[in-house]
Amino acid sequence: MARRRSKRTFGRVRKLPSGRYQARYPGPDGIDRPAPDTFATAREADDWLAEKRTELRRGDWQDPDAGAVTFEEYARQWVVERGLAPTTVELYRRLLRLHLLPTFGPLDLDEITPPRVRTWRAERLETTKAPTTVAKAYRLLKAILQTATDDELIRRNPCRIKGAGAESASERPVATVEQVDALADAVGPRWRLMVYLGAYGPLRPEEQAELRRSDVDAEAGTVRVTLASPELTTGRRVTGPTKSAAGKRLVVLPAFLRKDLRRHLDWFAAKEPDGLLFVGERGGLFRRSTFGRRWRRARAAVGLPEDFRFYDLRHTGHTLATQTGATLKDVMVRAGQSSERAALIYQHSTVERQKEIAAGLDARVREDRRRAAEQRAGTEGGEKSDTRSSGTQRARDA
Numbered sequence: 001m002a003r004r005r006s007k008r009t010f011g012r013v014r015k016l017p018s019g020r021y022q023a024r025y026p027g028p029d030g031i032d033r034p035a036p037d038t039f040a041t042a043r044e045a046d047d048w049l050a051e052k053r054t055e056l057r058r059g060d061w062q063d064p065d066a067g068a069v070t071f072e073e074y075a076r077q078w079v080v081e082r083g084l085a086p087t088t089v090e091l092y093r094r095l096l097r098l099h100l101l102p103t104f105g106p107l108d109l110d111e112i113t114p115p116r117v118r119t120w121r122a123e124r125l126e127t128t129k130a131p132t133t134v135a136k137a138y139r140l141l142k143a144i145l146q147t148a149t150d151d152e153l154i155r156r157n158p159c160r161i162k163g164a165g166a167e168s169a170s171e172r173p174v175a176t177v178e179q180v181d182a183l184a185d186a187v188g189p190r191w192r193l194m195v196y197l198g199a200y201g202p203l204r205p206e207e208q209a210e211l212r213r214s215d216v217d218a219e220a221g222t223v224r225v226t227l228a229s230p231e232l233t234t235g236r237r238v239t240g241p242t243k244s245a246a247g248k249r250l251v252v253l254p255a256f257l258r259k260d261l262r263r264h265l266d267w268f269a270a271k272e273p274d275g276l277l278f279v280g281e282r283g284g285l286f287r288r289s290t291f292g293r294r295w296r297r298a299r300a301a302v303g304l305p306e307d308f309r310f311y312d313l314r315h316t317g318h319t320l321a322t323q324t325g326a327t328l329k330d331v332m333v334r335a336g337q338s339s340e341r342a343a344l345i346y347q348h349s350t351v352e353r354q355k356e357i358a359a360g361l362d363a364r365v366r367e368d369r370r371r372a373a374e375q376r377a378g379t380e381g382g383e384k385s386d387t388r389s390s391g392t393q394r395a396r397d398a
Helices: 042-058 071-081 086-104 114-128 131-150 177-187 192-200 255-267 288-302 312-323 328-335 351-379 390-397
Strands: 012-015 021-026 032-034 222-225 249-252
Touching: 012 042, 021 042, 071 086, 071 131, 086 114, 086 131, 114 131, 177 192, 177 288, 177 312, 177 351, 192 255, 192 312, 249 328, 249 351, 255 351, 312 328, 312 351, 328 351
Parallel strands: none
Antiparallel strands: 012 021, 021 032, 222 249
C-alpha cells in the first residue's frame, strides 16, 4: 500500500500541462515567488519548498531578484559613493574601463561566479603580461563584490583566489649620491631643488607641487608639508589633503641643502609671501608633463635606466636614511607613510630624532661627494680640478 503524503503547510505545487511541476512560496516581503525551474515530480518540488522554508527560518533567505543589477551599474555607483581621492577615482575608473567592464559589465551580479573570475584573471595575465595591474584589478573586483555581499545582493563573494590580489613588484633601483647630484645638475637650476627634496626629504612630487614660501624655513633647514596637489591625466590639478594623515609633517633637511633652499627662494619661487615654491619660467603651475620631459633627458644624460622613476628618489632617500641608523619607524614618519598594521609602530618619531637623521644624511652625502671628487682628481693624473666645477665646490663645502 502506497505511503500517503503529508499535507503541505508551506507553499504550493501544481502540475503543468507539460506534465512537470511548478512550486511557489510566499517570501518574507509578501510576494508570491515561483521556483526558477520546474520539477519532474511533485516530491522534488516539495523538497525544494522545504529548503526554502529552512532558509526563511534561519534568516538565510535572499531575494532572488536582488542580484538582477548589472555589474557595470553597481560598480560605477560604488566608485561614486566611496568618497575616494581624485587620483584613486581616476585609477579605479581606468581599471574598470580596461580590465573589468569588458568581461563583467553586462552580467548581473549573481551571474559572476568563481569559475568566471578564475577564467577572467587567467586571460588578463596572459594578455597583459602585467601581473601588478591584474592584481590591482582583482582587488577592485573583490572589493566591489564584497560590498554587494554586504548589501545582500549576492550570497557570497565569488573572488576566492588565494593571493590573487597580492603584488610582487621588483625591488626598485637606488641612485648613488653622485647620481642624485648629476640629476640635479641635469634638470637645470629651476628644478634642481625638486630632485634634492625628492631624494633627501623624501617628498612626493604632488607634495612639492603645493609647497609655499611659508612652508620653508631656510635657516632652520625645514619644510612643512600640509597639502598635496596631484595632477590627473587630464591635466587637472586637485589640491587637497596629503595621501594619508601621516603625510602632514615637518621634514628636517640635511644641512647641505640650506644653500639650495635660499637660492631657490631668491631666484625661482613665486614672490608673494605665500607664493608657490615651484613655478614654471613664466610663473605658471608646476606641470608633470613639462617636468617629465626634463626628467627623461636628465636621466638619460646621467646614464640611469629608463625605468628609474622620480619616485625612486624616495627609495634612495629611504636607503640612505636607514644606513645612517634610522629605524623603520623613523623612515616611515620622515616619508609621510602609514598603514593600519604599522600605526602603533610609526607614530612616535620626534622632531629631535628627525634632526639626527638629517645630520646623518648630511655627513653621508658630504663624505660621498668628497670621495667622488678625489676619485675624479685621481683619474685626471693628479692635476688640480677646475675650482669652479660642481664636484670640487661640493667637496669644499663639506
